[in-house]
Amino acid sequence: MPAPAGFSLPIQVVKAQGFTAWLAEDHSIPVVSLAWGWDGGASLDPEGQDGATSMLSSLLTEGAGNLDALAFVDAARDQAIGIGFDADRDSFDGNLRALKPALPRAVELARMAMTAPRFDEEAVARIRTRAIAGARQALESPRGRAGRAFWAAAFPGHPAGRPANGTADSIAAITVDGMKAVLGRQVHREGLLVAASGAITAAELAALLPELFGALPAGTPPALPALPAFTGFGTQVVPVSATQSSVIFGQQGIPVRDPDWEVAQVVMRVFSGGGFSSRLMKSIREERGLTYGIYAGLDSLFRGSALVGSAATANARVGEMLALLREEWQRMAEGGPTQQEMDDAISFLTGSQPLQFTDSRSIAGTLLAMRRNDRPLDWLEKRPERLRAIGRDRAAAMAARLLKPDALSVTIAGQPEGL
CATH class of the missing domain: 3.30.830.10 (Metalloenzyme, LuxS/M16 peptidase-like)
Structure with missing residues (x-):
């Protein structure tokens, strides 16, 4: 709504x-x-x-x-x-x-x-x-x-x-x-x-x-070390004796202050952050039953971000799940979200915005995050307008920029099969 x-x-x-x-x-x-x-x-x-x-x-x-x-x-x-x-x-x-x-x-x-x-x-x-x-x-x-x-x-x-x-x-x-x-x-x-x-x-x-x-000492904390580029490492396995494997996957993100940060949020909501409505959940859980849940999003840190996701599946089905994950990664990178997917994602992001402000503690925390990310005073007020102005071509361009199937790095803890 x-x-x-x-x-x-x-x-x-x-x-x-x-x-x-x-x-x-x-x-x-x-x-x-x-x-x-x-x-x-x-x-x-x-x-x-x-x-x-x-x-x-x-x-x-x-x-x-x-x-x-x-x-x-x-x-x-x-x-x-x-x-x-x-x-x-x-x-x-x-x-x-x-x-x-x-x-x-x-x-x-x-x-x-x-x-x-x-x-x-x-x-x-x-x-x-x-x-x-x-x-x-x-x-x-x-x-x-x-x-x-x-x-x-x-x-x-x-x-x-x-x-x-x-x-x-x-x-x-x-x-x-x-x-x-x-x-x-x-x-x-x-x-x-x-x-x-x-x-x-x-x-x-x-x-x-x-x-x-006023009683705090004068001075400034040391400057944050810049976040280096994500180091791709392919696939690594951490042997763990368990019936299921835990999988974490990811690649390079974009800076928090990137002018298209909100475009990336729309893309990732469609792709992997919208619960049962996301592409990864539909494809990997609902259609194949390979995992209970799968999620990916932009994890912001040191003024930058990494695109990181996680899932868990039976050891015998790890290879199948990763193959399907890479297929969906490729499909979104090549075509971007559909107009209907974008409409649904933007409707949710704009309609749910007031839920961030249900108490004074959450409001103060949101204002602090805005200051930390150099957002202007009217950032929240104009956010629905900015989101509704995002066209499908712009979202598709962001999907191609953000999702790089060949650069996807994966860590598996368990006893995976089918790799």
Whole structure:
């Protein structure tokens, strides 16, 4: 269905003492959400301590200032305050959500977390144990092993090729000094992007910004390393004793700031991102029953992207599934989507757009993503118009540019047959 008439998200630009924030003001519910972040993330992990930034993000709310871990949690919980931090491969983000009366306390706790984390021995040990268990679970499953091998082969020697959360061995080697070093490189007054949503005026946000971020050290995080070209590696097999094989496939993507990024989104929705309506699902699941599900899309990282997909199938049918995948890859590259497929995809993308803005937290997160990707203030408002203006010839050209059957790289974890 088309987007509701008149749907818009007015965005204000708020500046105060060197800080800039985007604000979507809404007083219908007395809740305020903030999201902020920097470039960096796992790319700042010390040598041999992969996962240090991820572990740091968990420890920032495990005690700060004069509050140990339990006291910090109680202080937030008593006023229904949510505070969190997250590290990705190329970014480090923070967020808070609070009822309007609790906002001053939320700001105080978030500031303490960034400027005076405790790194208490008990908290470090507990978070390390949890991180090691998570890494083992994520990386030792067939899908995890396939993913680890895929990214390492696609981007050798680059942070994009390493697990953002580290491995069991690298997490065990992380030191408190290493995490403090990451904090010192990552969290600064400059290079900071901020977004806010909810029951707060521009004047109130202008007063809040220096309260929350004014005590951060001056300076800027190190520049992100440029994403190199995807290294094609053909087909690789990771032997795993399992009845099914996990398959990850992909190739070079396009930059996030490419003027035809949304054209690529339409193409990929038709091809592999539209659930049961996508070509890959119809061909490989519905018609052949080769997999429970198959999906592919653009995974953005380091200002670029990789086109990556995944599926799982019985070992005996891996060769058959991959042959059909390459046939569909070739067919879309040569002909692009039909007009009906495009109409359906664009209708879904425009009609579902308001679902991104159902609460203040998701709105703040969307505004932060817009800032990170250098989108203009009216990006959301004009998106349905831009999507409807995409012609089939333009989509076909993007399909030919994006999908390269001969460059498709595949990693299989299992005991595949028929290759």
